[in-house]
Amino acid sequence: MLPGSKVGLRARHDVDIPILQAELYDDVATRSRADSRPWRPIPPGSAASPYVVADPTDDAVACFSVVELSSNELAGEALLWRIDLHNRMAHIGISLRPVFHGKGFGTDAIRVLCHYGFALRGLHRLQIETLADNAAMIRVAAKTGFTREGTLRNSAWVNGGFADEVILGLLATEWHKTWSSAPS
Template sequence: MLRGGTVGLRARHADDIPVLHAELYDDVANTSRAAGRPWRPIPPGSPHAQFVVDDTEQGNEGNVPFSVVVLAGGALIGTAMLWGIDPHNRSAHLGLGLLPAARGKGYGTDVVAALCHYGFAVRGLHRLQVDTLADNTAMLRSAERNGFVREAVRRSSSRVLGTYLDQVVLGLLAEDWQPAARG
């Protein structure tokens, strides 16, 4: 398990999937904002559910999913991922989703820090990128607190429930990363 200050990133367990599906995926507005594609109903237990992990090497080439837990007690509070991993350019995107009860408690900043540690220290990546909606102040704040710099605004580039929204691109290079002290 990767440890942050208050959260851990661990492998996805089978019993995480129904919780993540019910609390994150079945929230149509939230999923529409996060997924970049139209929401569609997927029944619980489907092998095509968003949070089912293909743990074969081939299935995980470009994506590394984690479940997010609170270190004190191990409660599941969300999901995190490095995705779009490009081994040639040594870059990846990162993303996270916290359960509604875990939002607004500072966990997002710690999750981003743990993902940076994984990307830079464990995987040896050169660049990490965050792509988020311009009104996602929690993600913008979590990324910027970890040293990410706003690089671009893609105007009206994301269609969410019939409305076009701006998307912000933030980047962090390995040489600019300031790792948190880890015990």
């Protein structure tokens, strides 16, 4: 497990999948805002669930379950995706169960993901894309050192209309100046 101050990131367990499916995926309006792919109905227990993690066969994605350290309860998911080893960059994704919103878990999980990406994987750049009206994610990104780099106008199809996306970036050199020690 990769520990932070409030949460830890660990490998996905089979018991996590139905909880993540029910609370994160089956909330259609929220999931449609969190993923650029269209929502489609997936029955419980399906191998098509986005939370099913196959054995690692490449370095393109690193999926984690987020757990609250004090209770060991599943708080959500976090991942590095589209990991590009040539350019040494990756994208960050996080989604927390509603009961864990507003407790600082998102900030801590992003900080631990950055530690993983920069210190353990040797990446040079991490990037977050989020909807322009996602104030919580933009605030979390700023707290962890990300810089707002631009806006992609009308780039996301969300719940029947186009929305702007914000691009936020963090370089390893910026990370090491601010967070030079382990994420605990």
